[in-house]
Amino acid sequence: MRVLFVANPEKAHLLAMVPLAWALRTAGHEVRVASQPKFADLITQAGLTAVPVGRDANLWQLLARDHRIPDWTWDPAYGLPVPYDVVDDPARGTWRHLADGYAEALRTWHRPGSLPMIAGLVDFARHWKPDLVIWEPLAYAGPIAAKACGAAHARLLWSLDVFGIARDHFLRLKAEQPAEERADPLADWLGAYGRKHGFDFTEDMTTGHFTIDQIPSSLSVRADLSYLPMRFVAYGGPAAVPKWLWTAPERPRVALTMGLSLTDHKAGYAVSVQDVLDSLADLDIELVATVPESERHRLSRVPDNARLVPYAPLHALAPTCSAVINHAGFGTFLTTALYGIPQLALPWDFDGPAFARQAAEQGATLVIRADQATGQAVRQSVLRLLDEPAFRHRAADLRDEIHALPSPNQLVPQLEELTAKHR
Structure with missing residues (x-):
């Protein structure tokens, strides 16, 4: 089968995908890794085939130029940003906090982080026709492209699943709101791309058909989703032992x-x-x-x-x-x-x-x-x-x-089965 990995241009996110990409490759599957053009060298350093899509855009420079947040510099705050801070403090998980939090996250990092790749990735996916798209949780170009070409798709986590947990809380509270007040910024944004490319929004676009989790159960926190545990394999890029x-x-x-x-x-x-x-x-x-x-x-x-x-x-x-x-x-x-x-x-x-x-x-x-x-x-x-x-x-x-968890190589047969199920 053909497998397309999708990562935003964040080094740590991409490196977390490499062992599984190689496991699929050595099992005989065709593998491509898509990201912004500036990340092609990092992908090919890992011995994988890069697909540069869209244009290069530095999220941190974009934020610094945003007139709505003058004098912005990245000074990381303690803990998780909205709406994902519900994992740090469940008491924050009110409807208003989560709805406003999704709108804020879209404005500041989800939209500007994914937008540069979406059109190019959709074009490539429709040309190459992958059977499975594996995307990291911030690379929303991945599920858009998967839906546009009819592929199964999955998230591969590089953190606790704060994204799935926040979405669980949000959907529960959304169902309790009057119909006219059920604002869903993430679904609206993803749905707009769906209409543009000829399909309707479905909830799997936010969290995948299934999720590959590299964190052992004693450390993980999970949402009400389908998870596929995988052993973490260390890969930090090119290295020499001193x-x-x-x-x-x-x-x-x-x-x-x-x-x-x-x-x-x-x-x-x-x-x-x-x-x-x-x-x-x-x-x-x-x-x-x-x-x-x-x-x-x-x-x-x-x-x-x-x-x-x-x-x-x-x-x-x-x-x-x-x-x-x-x-x-x-x-x-x-x-x-x-x-x-x-x-x-x-x-x-x-x-x-x-x-x-x-x-x-x-x-x-x-x-x-x-x-x-x-x-x-x-x-x-x-x-x-x-x-x-x-x-x-x-x-x-x-x-x-x-x-004791399945290695990336041992996970391949399950990925083949799930791809056939969700295509």
Whole structure:
């Protein structure tokens, strides 16, 4: 069969799709990956065939030029934006909050993020005729193109399913409203493209015919939808293993890595890396901190027990560690969890706080809100992770849970069956 992957130009979202794309490819299926033209190199670096569609548009620059939000810069707030913040605080889930939240999300990121690709993707889909379209949750060009060509389609998550949960809440409340007050901004927007391309809106356009979830059940939160669990496979792009990682460390190794998304968009970290380095300076550990060059100017000193590198492949670094400090980002957290390593999560934006709460309940992770992550608090938590065996035991349980899930290769027959069902 022919399978078309669709991703908005966000690196972390695209990387989460690569292992499944390769599993389908090696099973003999034809695979294409569509995104904006500027992402073609990132796709082909993964050995996959890119389909550049539409035009390049930087969402962050578009927001900065929006006259309705003067002097805008990306300063990430704590937790999830509307309407998805209902996951952080269900009490916010009123009809007005959710309806207005969808309108706001469409205006600020859903519409400008997807619009540049829609027409080109529909044209390509009608030409190539994929059997299955797999799209990441923000790439709404995917379901539009799938409906336009008659393909089955599915979401592939790179986070907790905050999108499905918010939609569940919204639909429940919508049904309780008088008919004339059932505003549905997302359905109206998707439906307008449906009419343009000759089909009617259906609810699967918001959440797919089914959803591929890479988060193990002990950490996931799910909506009332059809989910297909899949084992997370670490892929972070082109990487080389440095020589210092060839041998086991002589002292317990602790990694500090706060991800790339914030620095890629020039937002910086919510945590003071200097405070963390200073707080661990006298411990008998080897601290490896991945700090990009753009953040080095914030540091005035580096302790003797610390190694600073701009990047290290986490799937090579994590197995050598006794603990990892991170931001509870999807790829960073799950890559570390693959190897049964206890973690200290310092979450701040999007689903990080909700994800970290789930991880703390599982038992392998300690959590400190990023703006409360003082050096002393981080130090105490790291010492607990190193000294208390319970964290290692629960980290091993989480590792085993992840490895018990179907690999991307094992998922292929189910995808074939579901494609035949939903086409």
